Amino acid sequence: MSRLQSRFAALKQENRAALVTFVTAGDPDYATSLAILKGLPEAGADVIELGMPFTDPMADGPAIQLANIRALGGGQNMVKTLQMVREFRTGNQDTPLVLMGYYNPIFVYGVDRFIADAKEAGVDGLIVVDLPPEHNDELCDPAQAAGIDFIRLTTPTTDDARLPTVLNGSSGFVYYVSVAGVTGAGAATMDQVEEAVARLRRHTDLPLCIGFGIRTPEHAAEVAKRADGAVVGSALIDKIAKAASPAEAVSGVLGLCRELAEGVRGARG
Amino acid sequence: MTQSYSHGPDERGLFGPFGGQFVAETLMPLINDLAAEYEAAKKDPAFLEELAYFQRDYIGRPSPLYYAERLSEHFGGAKIYLKREELNHTGAHKINNCIGQILLAKRMGKKRIIAETGAGMHGVASATVAARFGLECVVYMGTTDIDRQQANVFRMKLLGAKVIPVTAGTGTLKDAMNEALRDWVTNVDNTFYLIGTAAGPHPYPAMVRDFQAVIGRETRAQILEHEGRLPDSVVACIGGGSNAIGLFHEFLDEPSVQIVGVEAAGHGIDTGKHAASMAGGKPGVLHGNRTFLLQDADGQITDAHSISAGLDYPGVGPEHAWLHHIGRVEYVPITDDEAMQAFQHCCRLEGIIPALESSHALAEAFKRAPSLPKDHLMVVNLSGRGDKDMQTVMHYLSLDEKAAEETRA
Numbered sequence: 001m002s003r004l005q006s007r008f009a010a011l012k013q014e015n016r017a018a019l020v021t022f023v024t025a026g027d028p029d030y031a032t033s034l035a036i037l038k039g040l041p042e043a044g045a046d047v048i049e050l051g052m053p054f055t056d057p058m059a060d061g062p063a064i065q066l067a068n069i070r071a072l073g074g075g076q077n078m079v080k081t082l083q084m085v086r087e088f089r090t091g092n093q094d095t096p097l098v099l100m101g102y103y104n105p106i107f108v109y110g111v112d113r114f115i116a117d118a119k120e121a122g123v124d125g126l127i128v129v130d131l132p133p134e135h136n137d138e139l140c141d142p143a144q145a146a147g148i149d150f151i152r153l154t155t156p157t158t159d160d161a162r163l164p165t166v167l168n169g170s171s172g173f174v175y176y177v178s179v180a181g182v183t184g185a186g187a188a189t190m191d192q193v194e195e196a197v198a199r200l201r202r203h204t205d206l207p208l209c210i211g212f213g214i215r216t217p218e219h220a221a222e223v224a225k226r227a228d229g230a231v232v233g234s235a236l237i238d239k240i241a242k243a244a245s246p247a248e249a250v251s252g253v254l255g256l257c258r259e260l261a262e263g264v265r266g267a268r269g
Numbered sequence: 270m271t272q273s274y275s276h277g278p279d280e281r282g283l284f285g286p287f288g289g290q291f292v293a294e295t296l297m298p299l300i301n302d303l304a305a306e307y308e309a310a311k312k313d314p315a316f317l318e319e320l321a322y323f324q325r326d327y328i329g330r331p332s333p334l335y336y337a338e339r340l341s342e343h344f345g346g347a348k349i350y351l352k353r354e355e356l357n358h359t360g361a362h363k364i365n366n367c368i369g370q371i372l373l374a375k376r377m378g379k380k381r382i383i384a385e386t387g388a389g390m391h392g393v394a395s396a397t398v399a400a401r402f403g404l405e406c407v408v409y410m411g412t413t414d415i416d417r418q419q420a421n422v423f424r425m426k427l428l429g430a431k432v433i434p435v436t437a438g439t440g441t442l443k444d445a446m447n448e449a450l451r452d453w454v455t456n457v458d459n460t461f462y463l464i465g466t467a468a469g470p471h472p473y474p475a476m477v478r479d480f481q482a483v484i485g486r487e488t489r490a491q492i493l494e495h496e497g498r499l500p501d502s503v504v505a506c507i508g509g510g511s512n513a514i515g516l517f518h519e520f521l522d523e524p525s526v527q528i529v530g531v532e533a534a535g536h537g538i539d540t541g542k543h544a545a546s547m548a549g550g551k552p553g554v555l556h557g558n559r560t561f562l563l564q565d566a567d568g569q570i571t572d573a574h575s576i577s578a579g580l581d582y583p584g585v586g587p588e589h590a591w592l593h594h595i596g597r598v599e600y601v602p603i604t605d606d607e608a609m610q611a612f613q614h615c616c617r618l619e620g621i622i623p624a625l626e627s628s629h630a631l632a633e634a635f636k637r638a639p640s641l642p643k644d645h646l647m648v649v650n651l652s653g654r655g656d657k658d659m660q661t662v663m664h665y666l667s668l669d670e671k672a673a674e675e676t677r678a
Contacts, residue, residue, distance in 0.1 A: 055570045056443065056555060058450045059293040065437060077567040103291060104554045108568030130291040130554065134281060155295040157457055162298055180295050181455040 003096040003124045004149055004172040007046060008207040008228065017224035019044055019264045020209050021257060022100065022233030023240070024051035024067035025084050026076025032246040033071070036253050037088050041095040043254040044261020047173075047209075047229065049127065052081050052101030059129050061184035063234040066241060078109045082121045089122035098125040098151060098172070103139070111139055115146045125149035125172040133165050140169055149173075154200065156180050156192075163203045173207040173229065176200060184234030187213025193226050217263030224267035232260055274521035274597050277588065282471020282558075285594055288587035290470045292557045295454045300557075304472040306377055311479070316372060323368045324483060327401070328358045330365075332484075334491035334648070339618040344638035347645040350500070351621070352488050354512065354652045361624065361653030362481060362512040363394035363465060369480035371398040374461035381405045381456065384463045385449040387414055387442035387508070388579035388626065389421025390653055391465030396430035406430040409448045411440035414578045421657050439572045442508075442582045446556055466509025467586035470557030474587050481515025488648055489519050496646055502527040502637070505650035506629040507600065508544070508580035510589045512652035521597060530589060531633045533575035534602030544573035545602045546585045547593045555583075560590040576605035576661060577625035579653070607632040609665055612655065624653030625661065 001009070011018050021040055026033050040048055053071040057064060085097060099118065106114050106128065118126070126143055133140070133152070140150040149172030157180055158166055167174065176196055178188035188196070193210055200208050210223050211231030223230040239252030277284040282304075290300060310316040324330040333356065337349045354362040374382060382399045384406070386392030392408040399406030408425055412434045415422055425432050438444035446469075453462045467477040485503075492500050503520055505513035507530045520526040535543035543549055546561040553562040555570060563571045563583035573583040592598040603611075608625060611632035615623045623631060627650065634649045641647070655662070 054568075055438070056447055058447050058556070059295075059454060061451070072569060077569075102554075104562075104564070104570070105568035107554055107559075108551075108564065108566070129293050130557070132290060132292065132294055132297045134290050134297070153294045155293075157295050157298045159298065166294065177295065180457045182451045185455065 002147070002149060002172070003094065004047070007094070007096050008173065011046060015268055017227060017264055017267060018046035018207070018209065018229035019220065019261050020047040020049060020229045020231040021045040021236060022049040022051060022231060023236055023253065024053055024064065024071050025081040026053060026071035026074055027067040027237065027240055028070045028249060029074040029246070030076065030080060030084070032249050034084055034087055035250045037084060038091060039250065039254045040257060041092055043257035045095065045257055048095055048097045049100045049231070049233070050081070050085065050097060052078065052099055052105055054102040054105055057102060059182055061182040061234065063184045063237045063241065067237045078105050082117050085121040085123055096124040097122065098127055099123050100127040101129070103128050103130050106139065111142060115143050115148060119146050119148060123148060125151050127151045127153065127175060129153065133169065136169055144169065144171060151175055153177050156196070160199070167204045170204070170206060173209050174200060174204055175231065176208055176210050178210050178212045181212065183212060185213060187219065190222055190226065193223060197227050217259045220260045221263035221267040224264040230264055274592070275518055277591070278471060278475055282475070284588045284591035287559050287590040287594070288471055288474060289559050290557065291554045291559065292470045293454060295457060299457055300470050300472065306373060307472050307476050310373055310376060316376065319372055320369060324365070328364050328368065329356065330483065331487045331491070332356050334488055334495065336495065337619050340614065341638070343614070343618055344635055346643065347638040347641035347647040348643065349634060349638060350492065350646065350648045351651045352484060352516065352648055354484060354650060355623065355627070355654035359390070359394045359397050360656065361390040361394070362484060362515060363391045364397065365483055365515065366465065366477050366480040366511060367394040367398045367463060370461070370463045371402050371404070374404065374463070375402055377461065379459060379461035381407070381460045382463050383407045383409070383449050383452050383460055384465060385409045385442065385445040386465065387445070387581055388577065389414065389418040389425065389657060390579060392430070392432070393421050393424050393428070395463050395465070396425040396428035399430060400428045407452065408432050409435050409445040409452070411435045411442065411445050413440035414442065417661055418578055418657060419660065441573065441578070443570065443573070450556070465511070467511040467514045467588060468509040468556060468558060468560065468584060474558065477511050478514045478518055478588060481511050482518045484512065484515040484650065485517065485519025488516060492646065492648065498646070499523055499526055500646040500648045501525070502529060502645070503648045504529045504531065504630050504634045506531045506580065506626050506652065507585060507589060508533070508582050508626065509584070510586040512650050514586060514588055516650045517598060528598040529633060530598050530600045531629045532600055532602050533577060533580035533629055534604045535574040535576070537604055538602055542574040543602065544575040544580050544582060546583060547590070547600045548602045550583070552590070558587045560584050560587045561593070576608065576665065577629065579624070579626040580629065601633055603629040603632045611635055612662065621651070622655040623651055624655045625658045627652045
């Protein structure tokens with residue numbers, strides 16, 4: 001059983017949803033980012049998404065754009081991101097870690113080399129924003145053949161006719177982008193979330209995690225009542241952006257993570 | 270089977286290894302709809318008739334193929350013809366594509382147009398057609414470009430468009446395109462993204478090429494009329510490459526026609542300050558397609574530099590990437606300085622003020638012409654007029670003068 005499968009199975013036993021956290025690797029610098037990463041499981045993150053920085057994050061709003069700029073400014077690159085995963089894994093064998101980003105840095109690193117190095121470092125899954133199923137042969141197929149999950153984004157524009165195409169070959173979990181827009185912008189209403197979960201359920205048995213616009217423990221709890229996971233990114237990254245020191249960045253992110261975890265854990269009361 | 274270079278892309282939008290549909294899932298259903306709608310429109314006589322009407326009576330097509338007698342004499346070799354795209358309504362080739370896309374937008378019932386712009390010519394052309402068809406228009410433009418293209422910013426506003434300054438990155442065309450994509454992903458229901466060059470996700474590269482291919486079709490008919498035979502060479506500048514592919518496409522399967530694309534070499538390829546993605550970049554994936562990109566060893570996109578805002582982009586359309594890959598088209602770099610020289614020659618000898626973009630094509634033509642025989646027929650795409658570039662040229666020439674003074678002192 002993969003780490004993602006075990007984690008979602010265990011959460012199902014506990015009758016609760018997952019808190020899925022997103023931070024960008026190397027934001028604001030390698031050491032601080034590693035400290036955040038290492039602290040996340042203890043602060044209540046059930047699944048970790050780690051962003052691979054890119055100069056042109058076309059689907060991201062201002063918060064994550066700036067996180068990318070800070071990370072790249074601090075010298076982050078793919079080699080360091082994979083090293084960060086390796087260092088994380090020395091102290092944690094249970095928490096699933098998913099790399100998320102855009103295709104070009106992977107393509108340039110070399111797909112085969114990337115898959116081998118990611119596998120060896122302890123990466124469990126990949127979310128690549130600009131690789132729709134039309135390009136499965138690029139990365140999705142070889143990654144899955146190597147035992148790395150490929151997590152699909154589904155969106156409000158993915159209609160019932162297209163959903164099977166998108167879900168075919170998905171593994172790990174399904175990430176539902178609950179609003180058409182960039183990260184950190186508006187949020188969906190709970191009616192919309194319920195409708196989306198019901199619709200996706202008709203097409204897949206994979207765990208459903210909902211993201212985009214979730215910022216508070218209350219909001220995370222509402223989503224956690226209805227889905228298998230709530231994804232929080234921009235709100236955590238804002239803590240890094242506003243921090244006056246590296247120590248404050250670490251405590252800010254982990255502090256919010258604890259509150260969010262409490263929300264998610266209490267959701268189904 | 271004879272090899273054809275003009276039948277691409279395949280159904281996945283691929284030109285060999287280039288092109289494709291590398292976009293977020295939110296956009297996939299939209300671009301699939303667009304591809305289907307475009308395929309239907311291409312076969313609809315009513316659509317083609319309307320397109321032809323606007324090309325003729327609104328844009329002013331056909332644009333002349335003009336024999337540049339004085340330039341030809343000056344360089345003493347090839348017979349140089351200029352395809353006068355700068356005489357189109359709004360002053361550049363950009364309107365050819367905008368008319369086509371706005372007719373599609375109307376057909377799809379979209380109410381809002383977004384566009385990205387570098388030099389502002391595509392922004393102006395988009396604002397123009399949006400005004401003509403009564404649609405809301407939002408243009409994303411980098412702050413660096415806004416500074417150097419004030420006149421075009423004002424023109425867009427006069428035409429009723431909203432110009433949104435983009436501060437991200439270096440504030441140039443790439444950043445404007447990122448921001449336009451973010452807008453599109455947010456406003457999927459009512460918005461049509463009017464991409465200005467033959468790049469982006471399929472079907473854009475093929476669709477924009479088709480709307481620009483009128484340039485090459487006219488050129489063939491006109492040169493046959495003037496000279497009774499095909500040209501020996503055709504030359505055009507490449508940013509994203511829409512004017513070039515528009516001229517080239519007609520001649521790809523004519524082996525006797527030499528085809529030359531001119532990239533912006535900025536301060537020179539070896540300085541790293543350039544916009545020549547084929548001469549100085551390598552394959553990668555950005556803005557929906559795989560193509561040649563300026564990037565570092567980690568796959569991070571690097572900044573382009575060119576004196577010409579319209580060429581200041583770190584990528585190139587995927588069909589050009591493929592034509593480069595297979596060697597059908599020769600791509601060469603021209604520096605800022607070479608383009609400025611050619612600009613001045615064209616002004617002084619022909620009384621035509623070319624755009625700085627087009628001046629890159631002229632510079633390559635002037636390099637080649639002297640050593641070619643007098644019966645060599647060369648067509649250069651004069652893709653735009655230079656009125657928008659006055660500020661840049663004034664600045665460049667005053668620096669030039671200063672340098673000359675310093676040398677004298």
